[in-house]
Amino acid sequence: MSSDEDDLPPTEPGSPAEKEDVEELLETDPELENDSFDDIQVIESVDDKLPVTFPEPDNDSNNSFDDDDVKDITQTDTMSENSNCIGKVSLKTSKNRKTKPITDEVTKKRAFNETLGSSSSSSEASDTLNDSEYVLMDVEESQSQKPSRSYSLRTRAPDNGIEESNDPEFLVSTFDTKTSLRKKRHFLDNGEFFTDKQTVPVDEETKKKWAKMTSPPPEALKALNQFYGHKTFREKQWDVVRNFLAGNDQFVLMSTGYGKSVCYQLPSLLLNSLTVVVSPLISLMNDQVTTLVAKGIDAIKLDGDSSQKDWDRITNNIARIRFIYMSPEMITSNRGLELLAECGEYLSLLAIDEAHCVSQWGHDFRSSYRHLASIRNRSQLCNIPLIALTATATVRVRGDVIQNLKLRQPRITTTSFDRKNLYITVHPSKDLVNDLNGFLTLDKTKGPHFGGPTIVYCQTKLMVDNVNSALRQMGVRSAHYHAGLTKNQREKAHTDFMRDKITTIVATVAFGMGIDKPDVRNVIHYGCPKDIESYYQEMGRAGRDGGPSICRVFWAPKDMITNKFKLRNSNLTEEVIENQTMMLRQLELVLSTMGCRRFQLLKHFDPTYQKPAVPQPDCCDQCTEMLNGNLDTSSSTIDVSKEARWLFQVIHEMYSGKTGIGKAIEFLRGSTKEEWRMKTLTQKNLFGVGKNLSAKWWTELGKALRLAGYLGDVRTPQMKFGSCVTLTDSSEKWFLLGKELKVDSTPILLQGKKEKPPPGAPKTPATSRSHSAANQTDDKKILGSVKRLTYKSANEDERLQNMKVENDESLPEKIRTLRSRLDDLRVEMATMYEMAPFQIAPNSVLDSFANIRPNS
Numbered sequence: 095m096s097s098d099e100d101d102l103p104p105t106e107p108g109s110p111a112e113k114e115d116v117e118e119l120l121e122t123d124p125e126l127e128n129d130s131f132d133d134i135q136v137i138e139s140v141d142d143k144l145p146v147t148f149p150e151p152d153n154d155s156n157n158s159f160d161d162d163d164v165k166d167i168t169q170t171d172t173m174s175e176n177s178n179c180i181g182k183v184s185l186k187t188s189k190n191r192k193t194k195p196i197t198d199e200v201t202k203k204r205a206f207n208e209t210l211g212s213s214s215s216s217s218e219a220s221d222t223l224n225d226s227e228y229v230l231m232d233v234e235e236s237q238s239q240k241p242s243r244s245y246s247l248r249t250r251a252p253d254n255g256i257e258e259s260n261d262p263e264f265l266v267s268t269f270d271t272k273t274s275l276r277k278k279r280h281f282l283d284n285g286e287f288f289t290d291k292q293t294v295p296v297d298e299e300t301k302k303k304w305a306k307m308t309s310p311p312p313e314a315l316k317a318l319n320q321f322y323g324h325k326t327f328r329e330k331q332w333d334v335v336r337n338f339l340a341g342n343d344q345f346v347l348m349s350t351g352y353g354k355s356v357c358y359q360l361p362s363l364l365l366n367s368l369t370v371v372v373s374p375l376i377s378l379m380n381d382q383v384t385t386l387v388a389k390g391i392d393a394i395k396l397d398g399d400s401s402q403k404d405w406d407r408i409t410n411n412i413a414r415i416r417f418i419y420m421s422p423e424m425i426t427s428n429r430g431l432e433l434l435a436e437c438g439e440y441l442s443l444l445a446i447d448e449a450h451c452v453s454q455w456g457h458d459f460r461s462s463y464r465h466l467a468s469i470r471n472r473s474q475l476c477n478i479p480l481i482a483l484t485a486t487a488t489v490r491v492r493g494d495v496i497q498n499l500k501l502r503q504p505r506i507t508t509t510s511f512d513r514k515n516l517y518i519t520v521h522p523s524k525d526l527v528n529d530l531n532g533f534l535t536l537d538k539t540k541g542p543h544f545g546g547p548t549i550v551y552c553q554t555k556l557m558v559d560n561v562n563s564a565l566r567q568m569g570v571r572s573a574h575y576h577a578g579l580t581k582n583q584r585e586k587a588h589t590d591f592m593r594d595k596i597t598t599i600v601a602t603v604a605f606g607m608g609i610d611k612p613d614v615r616n617v618i619h620y621g622c623p624k625d626i627e628s629y630y631q632e633m634g635r636a637g638r639d640g641g642p643s644i645c646r647v648f649w650a651p652k653d654m655i656t657n658k659f660k661l662r663n664s665n666l667t668e669e670v671i672e673n674q675t676m677m678l679r680q681l682e683l684v685l686s687t688m689g690c691r692r693f694q695l696l697k698h699f700d701p702t703y704q705k706p707a708v709p710q711p712d713c714c715d716q717c718t719e720m721l722n723g724n725l726d727t728s729s730s731t732i733d734v735s736k737e738a739r740w741l742f743q744v745i746h747e748m749y750s751g752k753t754g755i756g757k758a759i760e761f762l763r764g765s766t767k768e769e770w771r772m773k774t775l776t777q778k779n780l781f782g783v784g785k786n787l788s789a790k791w792w793t794e795l796g797k798a799l800r801l802a803g804y805l806g807d808v809r810t811p812q813m814k815f816g817s818c819v820t821l822t823d824s825s826e827k828w829f830l831l832g833k834e835l836k837v838d839s840t841p842i843l844l845q846g847k848k849e850k851p852p853p854g855a856p857k858t859p860a861t862s863r864s865h866s867a868a869n870q871t872d873d874k875k876i877l878g879s880v881k882r883l884t885y886k887s888a889n890e891d892e893r894l895q896n897m898k899v900e901n902d903e904s905l906p907e908k909i910r911t912l913r914s915r916l917d918d919l920r921v922e923m924a925t926m927y928e929m930a931p932f933q934i935a936p937n938s939v940l941d942s943f944a945n946i947r948p949n950s
């Protein structure tokens with residue numbers, strides 16, 4: 095029995111470098127399975143200065159680009175003097191710091207953490223103590239500050255009024271000991287950003303009435319505006335809320351960055367009730383809790399690190415807590431289930447976020463999610479609606495989730511997977527520096543950058559460090575983020591990125607889940623992503639504000655081999671490996687297709703997705719090439735009827751699912767090794783019939799037919815590697831009835847089928863085409879109609895150009911200067927209040943300010 099050669103991993107990775115690569119890959123990032131990043135809190139290191147010259151890469155530190163931590167102290171202090179909130183504590187403590195150099199700001203933050211007894215204190219304290227840059231505050235002193243604390247957290251009372259909480263312990267828990275949150279509270283309490291918020295009373299009758307309304311009532315719109323600042327619901331968001339009001343279970347599939355949080359959070363805010371949310375990562379929970387508390391909404395998280403005090407606080411204050419975020423392990427523990435029972439009448443909704451983790455057919459299966467079904471076995475929870483939400487689920491995953499969570503007659507809401515503001519482009523990876531250098535833009539204050547906040551994803555820690563070093567050598571303000579760094583380093587990189595202190599973060603995929611930075615303009619994969627679903631999820635971190643953004647992949651075929659090798663050596667079951675291999679193949683097709691990449695991507699999630707009749711502007715590099723006449727529009731599919739028929743016949747008649755495709759290809763190409771198999775006349779006719787096409791071409795055809803569902807894999811228990819090839823129902827049906835068989839073309843398939851041009855003949859557009867979007871030619875050819883001439887390349891699109899507004903020479907100097915000053919002012923305010931700049935004002939608002947220049 096022979097195995098499928100094209101699928102065989104190298105028995106021994108070839109070069110030492112390759113070997114290293116593979117070994118590195120086999121080290122899994124602990125975050126992927128069991129994230130232990132805990133909460134992202136205050137910046138721990140602040141005494142770095144903006145380098146006058148760009149630093150040499152320093153892989154052990156992310157600390158090179160701070161310049162404003164020191165100057166913001168005075169501003170913060172001033173603010174604190176005028177408020178009766180926590181700021182005062184910080185001021186006092188900062189005067190009594192120990193002698194080691196440390197800024198007031200750090201002292202102040204430390205004082206908070208000490209005073210308030212951080213929930214993550216144990217692990218964090220040890221992390222901090224090891225960090226020689228810091229000096230712990232005198233604990234006695236900080237504790238002596240305790241009585242002077244005074245808060246004014248608003249909570250929504252059952253009568254819907256605003257009440258001042260007088261329970262400092264509860265406040266400590268909801269504040270999650272974050273200095274930044276107190277500052278945000280200062281904003282809230284002084285009404286600088288938000289006006290008073292209160293929920294609307296919704297009794298049973300109103301609930302029923304609203305559940306029938308296809309358009310949201312004014313009260314719901316008001317709540318949406320008050321809590322989230324959105325004027326209208328996005329399509330289907332209200333449908334989800336009203337399905338909840340009708341008491342239905344739900345499965346919600348909304349694309350990345352669409353706004354699922356509103357769907358499961360608004361119900362509690364409308365009803366003054368409690369929602370328990372299951373979330374897979376601590377960092378995700380922290381992010382959500384932080385955001386909610388900053389809005390003045392009472393939310394708390396419970397995970398393995400939570401203390402008895404945290405639990406008590408919940409039980410003592412259950413009436414006013416709106417959200418409890420729990421890990422799947424926690425909620426399914428006896429303690430978690432007891433808590434759910436105790437929540438009683440206050441509990442109105444159970445939300446399972448990232449619900450694709452339930453299914454082993456998804457890209458991020460977590461066994462802990464499988465046990466969530468036990469929630470439904472509790473009689474007292476039977477009537478609580480359950481909502482499962484995800485951005486990435488195929489039809490198979492959806493079915494699996496619904497079945498496993500025991501959703502009862504769930505309402506299914508789906509939005510399009512298409513994120514139209516994301517432009518997809520793919521390049522061959524050759525030389526790290528040259529690959530990336532061409533996409534950098536020089537800016538006076540930001541240094542070289544990729545045209546806005548950028549995440550660069552790499553598959554291994556080693557690669558992250560290499561890319562980060564290279565970028566820093568090029569002068570890019572970048573930092574690295576992966577499991578091999580200390581918690582402080584990761585937190586600092588994260589905070590610096592959120593606050594635009596750095597323009598680029600180079601990370602393993604551990605970075606991103608739960609990171610809601612809306613203005614990420616580029617997601618770059620340096621190296622092939624894990625599979626098509628991971629790719630979709632990761633690229634989805636770009637452009638959450640709806641602004642045009644670019645998703646680039648740099649890859650080489652060897653990345654696929656490494657990914658396959660990693661899969662084959664995993665502990666997953668055969669069935670799961672097969673599924674993931676399929677997802678990897680789908681990704682390969684997106685990366686290597688000669689047609690529209692977006693279509694290839696979206697059709698994985700939605701097989702009914704219709705291919706646009708003509709190439710679309712702002713879609714992908716392939717469409718741009720087609721619009722510019724550099725790529726033949728007809729080349730996105732290829733007719734392989736004749737060759738497929740030969741291949742099916744050989745597989746069926748000669749090998750009957752007992753060998754890999756390699757043997758069948760050898761037979762078709764007339765290899766003497768297979769000659770002896772000819773017995774019947776048909777077999778004789780087939781022997782060597784495909785010798786004009788290369789083995790590589792046939793292997794590619796095999797892959798395409800597998801992807802299209804015409805060929806299947808069979809693996810026997812004895813087989814260590816590879817698989818045998820077999821016909822599927824589709825191929826058998828086609829063989830009997832079909833006339834034409836078209837598959838998605840790839841460069842190999844296209845080139846192989848082309849007749850060899852006579853020597854000296856000019857190359858065809860498709861073969862001469864460079865993969866690099868940077869090399870697009872201006873020499874546009876007309877495809878069929880003059881209208882084509884009016885199309886622009888994606889890089890010429892006004893919306894994309896707006897991203898580089900500061901470099902646009904045609905803009906009047908005045909507006910440019912104003913926009914740049916607004917930017918600086920925003921960063922200054924963000925630093926002062928320890929918020930991210932986008933939280934102060936989104937880019938669109940600054941653009942409007944600069945363009946309209948209001949004078950009142």
Ligand SMILES: Nc1ncnc2c1ncn2[C@@H]1O[C@H](COP(=O)(O)OP(=O)(O)OP(=O)(O)O)[C@@H](O)[C@H]1O
Pocket residue numbers: 324325326327328331348349350351352353354355356484485608610612634638639
């Ligand atoms: N109705 C709305 N109008 C305008 N913006 C909205 C609306 N609803 C949500 N958003 C914005 O969309 C962005 C994404 O929201 P959210 O984090 O809930 O997305 P998500 O669906 O959970 O995405 P992901 O699956 O990628 O985590 C946020 O910046 C949010 O403010």
